[in-house]
Amino acid sequence: MELDQDITQKVLAGDEIGAIKLYRERHGGSMEQAMEAIAAVRDAVADLRPAGGGPGGASGGGSGSGWGDDVDELIRSRKKIEAIKLVRERASMGLKDAKDAVERRAVELGVQQTASKCFIATAAYGSGRADEVATLRRYRNRVLRKSVGGRVFVGAYEAVSPPIARVVARSGLLRVVVRSGLGPVARWAGRRTPR
Numbered sequence: 001m002e003l004d005q006d007i008t009q010k011v012l013a014g015d016e017i018g019a020i021k022l023y024r025e026r027h028g029g030s031m032e033q034a035m036e037a038i039a040a041v042r043d044a045v046a047d048l049r050p051a052g053g054g055p056g057g058a059s060g061g062g063s064g065s066g067w068g069d070d071v072d073e074l075i076r077s078r079k080k081i082e083a084i085k086l087v088r089e090r091a092s093m094g095l096k097d098a099k100d101a102v103e104r105r106a107v108e109l110g111v112q113q114t115a116s117k118c119f120i121a122t123a124a125y126g127s128g129r130a131d132e133v134a135t136l137r138r139y140r141n142r143v144l145r146k147s148v149g150g151r152v153f154v155g156a157y158e159a160v161s162p163p164i165a166r167v168v169a170r171s172g173l174l175r176v177v178v179r180s181g182l183g184p185v186a187r188w189a190g191r192r193t194p195r
Helices: 005-012 016-027 031-044 069-076 080-091 095-108 119-125 131-142 148-170 172-192
Strands: none
Touching: 005 016, 005 031, 016 031, 016 080, 031 095, 031 172, 069 080, 069 095, 080 095, 095 148, 119 131, 119 148, 119 172, 131 172, 148 172
């Protein structure tokens, strides 16, 4: 990815919301695409941040979300509605985009495990409502849970996947890699799931 200087400066300054807005103004696309692009920029410029830990820096001086420590604190306090309102206000996002962003940040912070328990897929796609996640959930519910072997697999997956999902949620590159692997699996599962 070629780094846009203005967007990179906003990321370095900890203004990820401004970077997302600027990205969408210049490149269009969905909120999800903009958030992925900014996450990639954040990963690419991580070594350029001040060692003393400015916003989002290595020493924890700011929140990794770019929204501020107050949003992270609301998420940690399980006050998601207030966090969503604050993100909407700061980022001029729609309700769905703000909710998805807060849910993703909650997974990154290790505060939330998705209700669907499609942990890794939800972390990779950023939302439990993504079509691929819904397809995998249907396959789990309609196929895997119908057999002893399937139930054992689901139980093992649900036991080991939350920490993996947290790692995936924190890395733009890992989200892309995992999505590239899950896409074909979701298509395969979709063809084999009874309607």
